Amino acid sequence: MIAHQQRASMGSDHVSHIEPRHGWVRLDLRELWSYRELGYFLVWRDLKVRYKQTAFGALWAVIQPFTLMVVFSLFLGRVGGIAPDNIPYPLFAFAGLVPWTLFAQSLGGASNSLVGASNLIQKVYFPRLLLPASAVASYVLDFFIALGVLGLLMLYFAFPIPITIVWVVPLTLLAVATSLGVGIWLAALNVRYRDVRHAVPFMVQLLLFASPVAYALELVPVQWRGIYLLNPMAGVLEGFRWALLGRESDPPVDALVASLVVTTFILILAVGYFRRVERTFADVI
Amino acid sequence: MRDVVISVEKLGKHYVVGQQRDPYGRLTEMLWGLIRSPAQALRRMRAKTREGIWALSDVSFDVERGNVVGVIGRNGSGKTTLLKVLSRITEPTVGRATLRGRVGSLLEVGTGFHPELTGRENVFMSGAVLGMRRAEIIRRFDEIVEFAGVERFLDTPVKRYSSGMQVRLGFAVAAHLEPEILFIDEVLAVGDADFQKKCLGKMSELGHGGRTILFVSHSMPAVLRLCERALLLDHGRLVTAGPTQAVVRAYLESDLGRTSERRWDNRSTAPGDDVAQLRSVRVTAAHGYPTDEVDITEPIDIEVEYWSARTDTVRPSAYFHAFNGQGVLLFASSENSTDDWRNLPERPGLVRSVCRIPGNFLAEGLVSINVAIATYNPERIHAVEHDAVAFYVVDRTSGEGVRGEFVGDWPGVVRPKLPWTVTWIPKSNDVASEADDSSRTLGDRQWSIGERFGTQGE
Numbered sequence: 001m002i003a004h005q006q007r008a009s010m011g012s013d014h015v016s017h018i019e020p021r022h023g024w025v026r027l028d029l030r031e032l033w034s035y036r037e038l039g040y041f042l043v044w045r046d047l048k049v050r051y052k053q054t055a056f057g058a059l060w061a062v063i064q065p066f067t068l069m070v071v072f073s074l075f076l077g078r079v080g081g082i083a084p085d086n087i088p089y090p091l092f093a094f095a096g097l098v099p100w101t102l103f104a105q106s107l108g109g110a111s112n113s114l115v116g117a118s119n120l121i122q123k124v125y126f127p128r129l130l131l132p133a134s135a136v137a138s139y140v141l142d143f144f145i146a147l148g149v150l151g152l153l154m155l156y157f158a159f160p161i162p163i164t165i166v167w168v169v170p171l172t173l174l175a176v177a178t179s180l181g182v183g184i185w186l187a188a189l190n191v192r193y194r195d196v197r198h199a200v201p202f203m204v205q206l207l208l209f210a211s212p213v214a215y216a217l218e219l220v221p222v223q224w225r226g227i228y229l230l231n232p233m234a235g236v237l238e239g240f241r242w243a244l245l246g247r248e249s250d251p252p253v254d255a256l257v258a259s260l261v262v263t264t265f266i267l268i269l270a271v272g273y274f275r276r277v278e279r280t281f282a283d284v285i
Numbered sequence: 286m287r288d289v290v291i292s293v294e295k296l297g298k299h300y301v302v303g304q305q306r307d308p309y310g311r312l313t314e315m316l317w318g319l320i321r322s323p324a325q326a327l328r329r330m331r332a333k334t335r336e337g338i339w340a341l342s343d344v345s346f347d348v349e350r351g352n353v354v355g356v357i358g359r360n361g362s363g364k365t366t367l368l369k370v371l372s373r374i375t376e377p378t379v380g381r382a383t384l385r386g387r388v389g390s391l392l393e394v395g396t397g398f399h400p401e402l403t404g405r406e407n408v409f410m411s412g413a414v415l416g417m418r419r420a421e422i423i424r425r426f427d428e429i430v431e432f433a434g435v436e437r438f439l440d441t442p443v444k445r446y447s448s449g450m451q452v453r454l455g456f457a458v459a460a461h462l463e464p465e466i467l468f469i470d471e472v473l474a475v476g477d478a479d480f481q482k483k484c485l486g487k488m489s490e491l492g493h494g495g496r497t498i499l500f501v502s503h504s505m506p507a508v509l510r511l512c513e514r515a516l517l518l519d520h521g522r523l524v525t526a527g528p529t530q531a532v533v534r535a536y537l538e539s540d541l542g543r544t545s546e547r548r549w550d551n552r553s554t555a556p557g558d559d560v561a562q563l564r565s566v567r568v569t570a571a572h573g574y575p576t577d578e579v580d581i582t583e584p585i586d587i588e589v590e591y592w593s594a595r596t597d598t599v600r601p602s603a604y605f606h607a608f609n610g611q612g613v614l615l616f617a618s619s620e621n622s623t624d625d626w627r628n629l630p631e632r633p634g635l636v637r638s639v640c641r642i643p644g645n646f647l648a649e650g651l652v653s654i655n656v657a658i659a660t661y662n663p664e665r666i667h668a669v670e671h672d673a674v675a676f677y678v679v680d681r682t683s684g685e686g687v688r689g690e691f692v693g694d695w696p697g698v699v700r701p702k703l704p705w706t707v708t709w710i711p712k713s714n715d716v717a718s719e720a721d722d723s724s725r726t727l728g729d730r731q732w733s734i735g736e737r738f739g740t741q742g743e
Contacts, residue, residue: 014385014386014387014465015383015384015385016373016383016384016388017381017382017383018370018371018373018376018377018381018382018383018384019377019380019381019382020376020377020378020379020380021376037413037418037419038413038414041409041410041413041414041419045399045402045406045410048401048402048406049399049401049402052401052402052442053401119393119396120396120397120414121374122369122374122392123374123390123392123393123396124372124374124390124392124396124397124414124415125372125373125374125390126414126416279375279376280375280376282369282374282375283300283375
């Protein structure tokens with residue numbers, strides 16, 4: 001009886017207005033928060049489905065960056081001057097590949113998140129931002145597993161764990177924000193232009209060469225560095241290397257600031273674009 | 286005091302036709318156009334947004350708390366668009382609506398199901414998608430599973446469920462939603478007959494619980510049974526609103542309710558699945574042409590054409606239900622009792638089945654036909670089209686019909702012309718006393734059988 005009354009009173013508070021919106025629509029954080037449980041379920045579903053009926057399960061989170069690390073080490077590790085001499089090359093490559101994998105996987109997952117859920121979008125309402133956001137979040141768990149393996153690798157190479165490791169936390173946030181920004185934008189674009197689905201894997205491959213994953217940022221000629229740093233992942237990757245393997249050298253301040261600025265810019269534009277076209281998703285998808 | 290929980294004012298939804306067609310290749314087309322002649326391309330882009338259709342226009346109505354309102358109308362009349370706009374799946378182009386209370390929408394059975402997840406996991410997933418809190422799902426979990434009757438398969442991936450089980454589980458989750466306003470779209474078109482009944486029962490329970498429900502349906506019996514009030518839509522406009530009986534009658538008796546012929550030339554839009562799909566449904570009278578008005582003394586042919594993926598084990602068969610204007614099911618008829626159907630070649634192809642309804646059988650008034658194609662053992666419905674065709678039976682009181690020379694109201698849902706044997710009884714006492722004796726002995730015998738049953742039981 002009491003529960004019923006509570007619900008009734010809650011209901012009278014709960015008034016929703018449905019009307020056409022025009023132009024840019026602000027981000028409704030309160031609504032997103034009220035749907036947090038659905039977000040949690042979407043992440044949970046993505047993880048369950050990803051590793052169901054697989055023999056290796058969550059090991060797949062590590063297999064990909066680890067294999068790339070081995071390949072890089074075999075072909076590039078012998079070449080001198082591509083990475084600092086005082087860091088074992090496998091460790092150097094893996095420290096870049098862990099955040100890179102987060103970015104690459106998130107982009108793939110997020111860009112297909114809306115089209116893959118077209119049935120849901122046409123049948124039920126919820127803030128659509130949850131879909132790309134939960135796709136990215138599901139890869140963050142993979143990222144933590146890979147990060148654990150990186151720790152083991154550091155122990156194996158008897159690399160001292162530095163104090164700067166605390167910077168991994170804000171750097172992870174930056175990596176997530178970058179993935180989220182680009183992912184949200186691609187997800188919304190993919191609803192109208194399925195070209196995105198073909199372009200993303202290709203773009204990620206190209207970006208791998210335009211990011212300091214297999215090589216150090218120092219290798220980029222000084223006159224190109226400004227343009228190079230427009231790639232927000234450059235700062236993230238250099239930041240991770242510095243925090244984990246930097247041996248208390250100076251942090252790559254210019255790269256980090258550039259990454260922060262570009263990421264903020266992308267994120268704001270992406271959310272704005274997403275909110276603007278969101279209202280037609282159900283009609284166009 | 287009127288307690289309005291759904292208030293809709295001049296709601297309209299415009300669909301750009303060009304927008305829905307061909308989402309691929311538009312980018313390149315647009316860019317190429319922009320390069321070649323920018324002014325023309327821009328003009329064309331602007332023009333594109335103007336053409337299109339109003340799936341909903343100038344719709345206004347209020348719904349009071351606790352009302353169960355049926356939304357009826359032909360296919361493409363805007364019923365589903367109305368629900369989509371109200372449940373915020375798509376935005377209206379003009380107008381506004383105000384909803385007071387937690388809103389839940391049920392536009393499909395099994396929303397949020399993922400085939401790889403188990404039944405248990407999908408209950409949580411679907412519940413969350415439909416707006417239930419985790420705690421709420423946990424609290425009602427046992428109830429949901431019991432309603433669906435899938436206890437034994439809870440940890441089996443849903444992809445291994447039969448389609449009937451999936452539907453049952455999907456509906457069970459939805460039936461346990463606790464919103465104050467619920468939108469339901471034609472979810473009863475699926476599932477077996479028993480489960481449909483169970484769903485209808487559950488829904489009327491929901492209605493009595495003080496919940497406000499908007500229910501889109503093609504099934505006039507369901508609307509008549511569940512809804513106190515109804516809205517009739519046509520071409521996106523609200524035609525009438527009011528007590529269900531009156532609105533349903535208005536629908537069935539207007540031209541909206543009548544069609545003598547339906548065709549689906551394009552298989553992608555035809556009702557059905559990969560086992561069977563409808564191609565056409567027709568009503569023809571004696572002259573052999575489609576008609577929506579037939580004389581009560583004339584036979585009527587119901588012709589169904591369908592694509593059948595028939596093999597030696599998969600044997601789809603067509604059947605139909607005939608309803609009258611009050612939504613009463615008059616009768617059902619199936620081709621699968623015929624030799625013609627049994628002897629069909631066991632390979633995929635087109636099938637034309639014609640059922641003749643004899644003259645002097647139906648009553649006057651509107652008759653609407655629901656057509657479906659099913660396979661049996663286990664029973665599965667592959668295609669269904671509600672109100673596929675509808676026609677008017679007229680009695681011209683020519684003296685040939687059942688009513689003979691009587692011109693008043695003739696009761697009954699059918700009006701078969703039955704053979705009567707009429708003879709003159711000569712006056713005789715013997716006949717009457719004989720009949721009296723036989724009835725008494727019969728009564729005694731029945732009594733004794735009943736007694737013996739009773740003692741055996743003890």
